[in-house]
Amino acid sequence: MIEVLLDANSRIRLLAIVGIISFALMVVGSSIQSSLYPTVPFFMIILSFSVAFIAIIYNIDHTETYAYIVFVILFSTAIRLYMTQFPASLVGLDPDQYAIQIKRVIESGNISTIQFEFYQTAPLFILSGVIVALVAGLSAELSLLYATILLSIVAPLASYLFGRRLSSPRGGVVAGAITLSGTTVTRFSIWPIAQTLAVVVWVLLGWTTIRYFEKGGNKYLVIIAVFAVASIFIHKLSPLIFFVGSGAILAYTMVANYVD
Incomplete structure (x- = not known):
């Protein structure tokens, strides 16, 4: 009976209504309480559970x-x-420091004004913020939100693709839905730091590597090389993540092929 009443279009419309109402209640509730907790986590779980x-x-x-x-x-x-x-x-001390460095580079036009030597040799996260600020006309603080948006897009999409690959499209949706309320994803999304961008690049690198193992082709090798080099200039720990992750991806591909 439920299956008849709720066809595909009805399910999608119902979910959209639930999402809009939940978001509105979340904003009102957090504003009344002057706190994100517990209203925001509660509605994140509601939306995540609804999709799953x-x-x-x-x-x-x-x-x-x-x-x-x-x-x-x-x-x-x-x-x-x-x-x-x-x-x-901004949430946390690190994002404020990144915003200061972005502002310094914008004003000077030179990465040598970055106050931390570590990021003078790995400046891609700061430079990305500079580009966003200049192109979009945003402040240094708001320019960091590009990392928030990227991770909010890449995390559920990657989870869906991996879940679909290992299980089914339905399993992919459940995996993607979990990221909506996932603690780690949320933390790095609202706390934009260099590692946030590194995670995004690594996920894209990981998926491209899997596609290369499955299909081959020079185009995938070129993309892998671009992402690998980019990761080095985001954070110095990224190469370690790359090599460890590559081993995990190889193991994943072998398991996935065995399951098939």
Whole structure:
């Protein structure tokens, strides 16, 4: 009976309504309480559970899964942007320091003005913020939100792709839905630091590496090389993540091929 009443379009519309109402209640509730907790985490869990619940109980088709992942991406991004703008300043001390360095580079036009020698040799995160600030006309503080947006998009999308690869499109949706309320993803999204961008690049690098193992082709090697070099100039620990991650990806590919 439920299956008849809620066809694919009805499920998507219902989920959209739940998402909009939840987001509105989240904003009102956190404003009344003058605190993100517990209102924001509560509604993040509600939205995450709603997507996963529909994916589990209904026989959703491949095309329908795209709508759910778009839903997760949109609300993940919206909620985390709201979380970054709720306090009077950026969350944590590190983002403020990055914002200061971005402002110094904008004013001087030279990365030598970066106060930390570590990031003079790995300046890509700061330079990315500089580019965003100049192109979009944003302040140094707001320019860091590009990392928030990137991770809010890449995390659920990558989880969906990996989940779909190991399980099914339905499993991919459940995996993507979990990232909406995932603690680690949320933390790095609202606390934009160099490692946030490094994680995004590594995930893209990981997926490209998997595609190379599966399909081969020089185009994947070129993309892998670009991401690998980029990771070096984001943070000096990135190469270590790359080599450890490559081993994990190789193991994953072998397991996935065995499952197939």
